[in-house]
Amino acid sequence: MVQQLTSGERQNALVILLCVFVTGVIMAAAGGSDPLGVHGVIVLLFSAGLGALVSRSFYEPQPDPQRLSQYYDDPIKVGIALTLAWGIFGMFMGVWTAAQLAWPDLAFDAGWSSFGRLRPTHTTGVIFGFGGNALIATSFHVVQRTSRARLAGQVSPWFVLLGYNLFCILAVTGYFMGVTQSKEYAEPEWYADLWLVVVWVTFFVLYLRTLARRKEPHIYVANWYFMAFIVVVAILHIVNNLAIPVSFSQAKSYTIWAAVQDAMVQWWYGHNAVAFFLTAGFLGMLYYYLPVRAQRPIFSYRLSILSFWGITFFYMWAGSHHLHYTALPHWVQNLGMTFSVMLLVPSWASAGNALLTLNGAWHKVRDDATLRFIMVAVVFYGLSTFEGSFMAIRPVNALSHYTDWTVGHVHAGALGWVAFITFGSIYTLVPSLWKRERMYSSALVEVHFWLAVTGTLIYVFAMWNSGIIQGLMWRTYTEEGTLAYSFLDSLVAMYPYYIARAFGGLLFLLGAIVAAFNIWMTVRAVPVAAARQADVPDSGLAPGAAATPAE
Amino acid sequence: MAVEEHDPVSGHKTTGHEWNGIKELDTAVPMGVLIFIVVTHLWAFVWWILMPTWPLITTYTKGILNTDQRKIVEQDLMTAQAGRATWMKAIETGSFEEIQANENLMKVVRTTGHQLFGDNCAACHGVDGRGRANYPDLTDDDWLWGGGPEKIAETMQLGINSRHQNTRVAQMPAFGRDAMLDRTQIANVATYVHSLSNPAASTAQNVAQIQAGREVFLTTCAACHGEDGKGKREVGAPNLTDQFWVYGGDLQTLINSIHGGRQGHMPTWDERLTPAEIKILALYVNSLGVEKP
Numbered sequence: 001m002v003q004q005l006t007s008g009e010r011q012n013a014l015v016i017l018l019c020v021f022v023t024g025v026i027m028a029a030a031g032g033s034d035p036l037g038v039h040g041v042i043v044l045l046f047s048a049g050l051g052a053l054v055s056r057s058f059y060e061p062q063p064d065p066q067r068l069s070q071y072y073d074d075p076i077k078v079g080i081a082l083t084l085a086w087g088i089f090g091m092f093m094g095v096w097t098a099a100q101l102a103w104p105d106l107a108f109d110a111g112w113s114s115f116g117r118l119r120p121t122h123t124t125g126v127i128f129g130f131g132g133n134a135l136i137a138t139s140f141h142v143v144q145r146t147s148r149a150r151l152a153g154q155v156s157p158w159f160v161l162l163g164y165n166l167f168c169i170l171a172v173t174g175y176f177m178g179v180t181q182s183k184e185y186a187e188p189e190w191y192a193d194l195w196l197v198v199v200w201v202t203f204f205v206l207y208l209r210t211l212a213r214r215k216e217p218h219i220y221v222a223n224w225y226f227m228a229f230i231v232v233v234a235i236l237h238i239v240n241n242l243a244i245p246v247s248f249s250q251a252k253s254y255t256i257w258a259a260v261q262d263a264m265v266q267w268w269y270g271h272n273a274v275a276f277f278l279t280a281g282f283l284g285m286l287y288y289y290l291p292v293r294a295q296r297p298i299f300s301y302r303l304s305i306l307s308f309w310g311i312t313f314f315y316m317w318a319g320s321h322h323l324h325y326t327a328l329p330h331w332v333q334n335l336g337m338t339f340s341v342m343l344l345v346p347s348w349a350s351a352g353n354a355l356l357t358l359n360g361a362w363h364k365v366r367d368d369a370t371l372r373f374i375m376v377a378v379v380f381y382g383l384s385t386f387e388g389s390f391m392a393i394r395p396v397n398a399l400s401h402y403t404d405w406t407v408g409h410v411h412a413g414a415l416g417w418v419a420f421i422t423f424g425s426i427y428t429l430v431p432s433l434w435k436r437e438r439m440y441s442s443a444l445v446e447v448h449f450w451l452a453v454t455g456t457l458i459y460v461f462a463m464w465n466s467g468i469i470q471g472l473m474w475r476t477y478t479e480e481g482t483l484a485y486s487f488l489d490s491l492v493a494m495y496p497y498y499i500a501r502a503f504g505g506l507l508f509l510l511g512a513i514v515a516a517f518n519i520w521m522t523v524r525a526v527p528v529a530a531a532r533q534a535d536v537p538d539s540g541l542a543p544g545a546a547a548t549p550a551e
Numbered sequence: 552m553a554v555e556e557h558d559p560v561s562g563h564k565t566t567g568h569e570w571n572g573i574k575e576l577d578t579a580v581p582m583g584v585l586i587f588i589v590v591t592h593l594w595a596f597v598w599w600i601l602m603p604t605w606p607l608i609t610t611y612t613k614g615i616l617n618t619d620q621r622k623i624v625e626q627d628l629m630t631a632q633a634g635r636a637t638w639m640k641a642i643e644t645g646s647f648e649e650i651q652a653n654e655n656l657m658k659v660v661r662t663t664g665h666q667l668f669g670d671n672c673a674a675c676h677g678v679d680g681r682g683r684a685n686y687p688d689l690t691d692d693d694w695l696w697g698g699g700p701e702k703i704a705e706t707m708q709l710g711i712n713s714r715h716q717n718t719r720v721a722q723m724p725a726f727g728r729d730a731m732l733d734r735t736q737i738a739n740v741a742t743y744v745h746s747l748s749n750p751a752a753s754t755a756q757n758v759a760q761i762q763a764g765r766e767v768f769l770t771t772c773a774a775c776h777g778e779d780g781k782g783k784r785e786v787g788a789p790n791l792t793d794q795f796w797v798y799g800g801d802l803q804t805l806i807n808s809i810h811g812g813r814q815g816h817m818p819t820w821d822e823r824l825t826p827a828e829i830k831i832l833a834l835y836v837n838s839l840g841v842e843k844p
Binding site: 145146148216217218220221288291292296297298299300301302303304306325329330331332333334335337338339341342344345348349352359360478480481482483484485486487488489492 | 574662663669
């Protein structure tokens, strides 16, 4: 890792880490016993640890100048490891919070482990920790391969990856201490948000510069999606997190948005986080690892264009469907609802394009669990985008809103789509990245696949059932014209579904642990394959010959 | 890189580009996709014409149906209120005896009471009203402040140690913590009180202790709990001779109660619930005990 940097680059890394360290010291001094002070200590420990790592190898020999003519894979490898670590952490927190809903005593009467604090550790852990690291790692891989160019920086990929993880650590440790902006999926406070802006702009510049160095005449579709992901997430993050700190020595801040405008900005953010973080980014993954694994050309370039622009345009308008039947004016709700419905066709066009790409490779779907992960991801993508547009229709939303149906919908997307495409991509990527012949055990991939499918189906069906029961119970009236059920009655009715949900989540978590073990053993125990060595930007071979065939 | 390359499986032409082995076909957008785009857009367009949708500079397009969610909610609320008006009026104006005598109104009490109880009372007293440790059972015959719909309604209105200006007030002092009794006295009086509800606890070995405890009880506790220990409902002092306990009737809990004192809290429901709702709940809670086998 550090050995791959020249002494000048090692110096730059140390200077950056020193700046971060000083910031941490200032935060710790200013914050004192406020959570900001604790976070200052975390920042300075984080930078000191990395500083020690760089210093230890500081005087080691210079790297081979030949490195610049090869792909830069070290940050990707670390990114994959971080993806798995965050995935297991986030999914464990999910199982724990799910179990708390069935058995509230599992909070053990402590503040840090109460449901309200643990829930964001789950959502941040899986969305930003697991999903975000997977996106950074795969985007680094895809942009290099499809551009036939090395990443445009030596230190900046590390800055993006590790800086992003520092943000995730600040977020999650903050929740345990009760730090939150009370904005869903945007809980971290002002200082963490500012840090993410720095990291994200670096990511954007790095990606653009790498694309600018490409040796292919055209920019491949996957990169359109990754670019959309990076650009729009920057916009969303900055606008939604505009806030004024109570003081510079305190973690607490207040948003500059007020009342219903605040709600609208928040759900414009929230919905487009789904769109551009959890959809566009992972479509970028799909567009690379699906054709590589299936060894099939993309079904239709024209459909790719249609769905890309359809998704990027229509998603932006749809956020208000999260605020149906609220103080938000009726016209804004209607606007969001109609755009949500128009969004369906471009979304399905992506799913259709992916499934039709599999024509001619369906026998591989049958035999290869990795490709099956990708195929099931596409099916769940199609299911949840249909469900999303359906639930955005106001009368449907009147039943579904505030119920577990929403939770089921989100997990059909998060487990079925995001996690499946991520695992499919990682299983394709790992042997190629570490230049191994194959995964350590294809049987374990198969085990993981079935654990994940079973877990997802149990989870989603439990939540669909409980959500619809809840929705119906809340709107059932007696002959006398009063509500037939109390809220508690609906909770009692949820109990068996909450147990089933926790069990489904547990299966999914077990699958992720199997994956981590399998990947660890692949790196440790599977022999290096000579054929993989050809994976370099200028191999001297004809374009395409360097492709990594699926095993 | 042949421009006229064809995919052998589908027969479709490729675009002629290749990235790391990935190719794309130049397949036309399927007709179904185009049809569904037209259908969803037409649907949206019709919705825009019918409903309020697009912002203008200072207002928005109202739509030819001229509807608005606020108007709809207001109408729905008025219709619902009108639907409930007949029985609501009868409950508001009738006395508890009149309502109890009217089977139709008691049916309303049972259905509506269940939901009101679940949303307001069950968090402490349990869905079935049986209470739990530190929260009284409402289904038994033991009432701190008196049973019957009138008394229950009054307790709900005023609350116990609540914010209401005429709140019911009850406090058992912390005899141990505030050094009114020493450890021996507490042990003695607790043993005595324990024996009141549990005659088996009185043995030949502790008869002297019980006697000593009784002395303490008469000087310290009897003012509220009565010389016979049967409690006083005017001050919310519980009967100590029965089997009904809010905090627990075992020896250790009794010692804890005497040492640290007790001050239960029930909020006033005067502001949150309407008078009719309080009446319904009082009758409903009253029926929980009555209907118990």
